[in-house]
Amino acid sequence: MKKPLILIVSSSAEEHSYGRVVSHLEKHGARVLLWLTDIAIGSSRSFSILITEQGTVSIQAGSVLVDVRDIDAAWYWKPNSFRVPGAEENVSRQMTYVNEVTSLNRALWSVLPESIWLSSPLQLWRAERKFQQLLLAREVGFEIPRTMVSSDWSMIEKFMGAETQNLVVKMARGVLADQNHVMAMPTTLLALPQRNALQGVVSPFPGIYQPYLEKRREWRITTVKEEAFPAAIYTNGKSRVDWRQSQTSNDVTFAKEDPPSLVLEYCVEYLRRSELGYGAFDLVEDEDGQFFFLECNPSGQYSWLEELLGLPISGSLAASLLPAQ
Template sequence: MGDTGTVLVLAGRFDPTADLVIEELNRRAVPVFRADMADFPLRLALAASLSGKGWHGTLDTDRRTLDLAAVRSVYYRRPTRPRFPDAMSPEARRVAEREARLGFGGLLSALPCRWLPPPGKAADAEYKPLQLHVAAESGLKVPRTLITNEPHAAKRFAESVAGPIIHKPFSHVRGIVNDRTAAVYASVVTPDVLTNPDVATTAHLFQAWVPKEYEVRLTAVGQEMFAAEIHADSENGHIDWRSDYGSHRYAVCEPPDSVRNGVLRMLRRLELPYGAFDFVVTPEGDWYFLEVNPSGQFGFVEQATGLPITAAIADYLEGRGL
């Protein structure tokens, strides 16, 4: 697909990040069709046939129709799972959801257009062990890290580090505890935690604490990079800035060439056009890679700094640049 056609936005119904991109595309008079996987099959109908070398057909809501052949790009921004009739049995629901993923999702993945990000590549890149390995291979500094379910291995790791140890979840853990929303963030762990038998119940990620002057959120879109210092003025925020957004101060910064080149190598290796990278910067000015989110939020950085991240994403979806 060339530089004409519709941008298909796959996102949850309430997603301020997707809203920013859609507003920018609307301002540019670029056609947009927004849908959510949750709309299928109750509010979103699909009909497509293989004709010649490609798929041809439509997506239909009760108000709009999308010609699949007219899709120039897809913004894959954390759509939610398909929903099915309440009366459907759990067994039938599991089968229907798998079929929806392979059929509906598979058809969209076959469209000859650019994705931001490609869902399969984004899913692979969610694995933190892979991220850390690729980051190290790409020339970025990475904290000493242990993944284990063995308490004695955790204890030996802590002894070898001879300094504070951080525990991190492999994913964003959120839930409801005592009728309140709760989340698990990175935390400094004590020796008794490292040797707790609960360590044996699943995989855990432990890292050596990196002395922190501030952190950086670096958002990469194609070849463009937008970096912002994050100064968290609270104890919890200093350990994990995501735990206390209210304590933040932001400042635009420029990544060193070594970091810029490492980020580009990571994106090429992971086959991603977009990444929200998190770094720790030490008092000596060294940048340490922590993680990359292949579909991470950027609105809070843009709002605080004015960095034109939305415009860069819209450029990519519109077909400009790489």
């Protein structure tokens, strides 16, 4: 019997994730072709895409050359997560490479049929649109928070309501660069006195504004096709605004718990409608037990939950890439 051939497009910085999936695939007799963006940039190993005059396409990685028609399944996993040499001293060089490689990857991997991808590059790009996420989440049954983008502080106050004392602001990408310094902007709490002080000083644009949700707990529900792997998140102090900033501290606790089955059904249905095979859902459960959708990251990290809680996510990813028995 012919061994299935699985293509994984990633970067070596993500080996902690894709490495486990590769192990599962190889245990099941699959051949794995790894395309690693940062290795291609460094030229330490030969990577090529070849398109002939007849329109046939081949991929070469190291000593392996395959016709794309022989690829049974493909997984696109953070191929733009890399650092070029000297990135700390030359941020513009790093950003130029990331922008160019991101554009190239989107164009390059469209040569493979949409149907073989766990989540195709095109669907991943579409799925990252935060406002479309909110509307789709509402369609499938989730509660969603009131959300606004505006250049007018008074419009924000009017839309959110006079009774809303605390808002949060987040950015569409959340990466800020100043000279040679790059930093992530976390979700930030803005109390009413802070907002009043900012009026007339700085524009609220291009921030994304929502009410701060008082929470019983948060949830990260990692979903692979029709399998959902929920984890409850308990927070204290500043981590109650954005737990990612204190993920490894004592202020954040992850627990293997189950939300209502209907919530898991919403996650599966969301993926189905998005034509995605994978998604990491961030939800807030408020003090009344209502579940609010915050976002679905179509390439959200999961390996720490697998290590901490024993969630078999890598095995599920591998199974989803293997041909049906």
